[in-house]
Amino acid sequence: MTNTAKQAEATGTSSIKTYRQAINEALFQEMRRDPTVIVLGEEVSGGAGTDGIDDAYGGVFGVTKGLVHEFSRKRVIDTPISESAIIGAAAGAACTGLRPVAELMFFDFIGVSFDQIFNQAAKFRYMFGGKPNTPMVIRATVGAGWRAGPQHSNMLHPVVAHIPGLKVVMPSNAYDAKGLMISAIRDDDPVIFLEYKTLYDSKCEVPDDLYTIPFGEASFTREGSDVTIVAISGMVPRANAVADKLAGEGISCDVIDPRTISPLDVESIIESVEVTGRLVIVDEANERCSLAADISSIVAEQAFHALRAPIRKVTAPHTPVPFSPVLEDLYIPSPERIEQAVRDVLEA
Numbered sequence: 001m002t003n004t005a006k007q008a009e010a011t012g013t014s015s016i017k018t019y020r021q022a023i024n025e026a027l028f029q030e031m032r033r034d035p036t037v038i039v040l041g042e043e044v045s046g047g048a049g050t051d052g053i054d055d056a057y058g059g060v061f062g063v064t065k066g067l068v069h070e071f072s073r074k075r076v077i078d079t080p081i082s083e084s085a086i087i088g089a090a091a092g093a094a095c096t097g098l099r100p101v102a103e104l105m106f107f108d109f110i111g112v113s114f115d116q117i118f119n120q121a122a123k124f125r126y127m128f129g130g131k132p133n134t135p136m137v138i139r140a141t142v143g144a145g146w147r148a149g150p151q152h153s154n155m156l157h158p159v160v161a162h163i164p165g166l167k168v169v170m171p172s173n174a175y176d177a178k179g180l181m182i183s184a185i186r187d188d189d190p191v192i193f194l195e196y197k198t199l200y201d202s203k204c205e206v207p208d209d210l211y212t213i214p215f216g217e218a219s220f221t222r223e224g225s226d227v228t229i230v231a232i233s234g235m236v237p238r239a240n241a242v243a244d245k246l247a248g249e250g251i252s253c254d255v256i257d258p259r260t261i262s263p264l265d266v267e268s269i270i271e272s273v274e275v276t277g278r279l280v281i282v283d284e285a286n287e288r289c290s291l292a293a294d295i296s297s298i299v300a301e302q303a304f305h306a307l308r309a310p311i312r313k314v315t316a317p318h319t320p321v322p323f324s325p326v327l328e329d330l331y332i333p334s335p336e337r338i339e340q341a342v343r344d345v346l347e348a
Helices: 019-033 066-077 082-097 109-127 157-161 174-186 235-247 266-276 290-300 324-329 337-347
Strands: 014-018 037-041 076-078 099-106 138-144 168-169 193-197 203-207 217-221 228-230 251-255 260-262 279-286 312-316
Touching: 014 019, 014 174, 014 217, 019 037, 019 066, 019 203, 019 260, 037 066, 037 082, 076 217, 076 235, 082 099, 082 337, 099 109, 099 337, 109 138, 109 228, 109 260, 138 174, 157 168, 157 193, 157 260, 168 174, 174 193, 174 203, 174 290, 217 235, 228 235, 228 266, 228 337, 235 251, 235 337, 266 290, 279 290, 290 337, 312 337
Parallel strands: 037 076, 037 099, 099 138, 138 193, 168 193, 228 251, 228 279, 279 312
Antiparallel strands: 014 203, 168 260, 217 251
């Protein structure tokens, strides 16, 4: 049970960085440190095969911008528009001693490469007697609110959290994004690294040096004794805002950001619920088979004796993400819905 501020391993200078800049810096620093790290994906360098300027894009959200100038196209590789080829190449490269970071762009496209992820990369260690490592990172974006329509806006993290052999990382701020990305690149197993789109321009203080954040250790972004709120990825800032508002009324909330959902820091969640007796889970995934449902079942099994009110889940409805901006805003769990859930468990 450690606060994010206590996690830094780095010393020296720091500066305000965006979520996007923090991931970009992690890639730069790890590629300088380790020549086996490569980056591949659609438009990760930009301008290949044209008369245009190299590095015109740096991926669809500009996260890999600048890498090609320092590391060349041998290590920053533009690929065809083929998710199965991107992930298949990354899995093969990982088995040969490289450490690929593959960009899947939108995680909604996971279905195109699911066999390479589920049936191959996740199982290599098990299929071959524990001998091969598969140190690959799959970066992808998740979440609604970017006005990208239903085919580019889903939260499909429960799908990969279900699969043994994969580690799943979901940072909610720039500090965690850098430390977790460095940990992901250095890990010897496949890591799914999911970036919430509307967080890219969010900012916080980030060390300039290299540092890592361990997988499976949650961050307590707020501390309190009345209600436990577990929030996932882009829902963490919303939960923090609610906790800050309610603190003005004398209601104190533990806000837990798991940071990684596989492995999941079950111990911290249980310890918090045993103090507060009340649990609200905020997860933008659709409710059926969501992470919110999974955490609810874990707490019901392991800490039922501590509960003073029914568990409340605040999730997206069981529909595709709407294209209408008004409906899309209603689809995403709002601070108002989170606040109401907190009040409901207090009244119960």
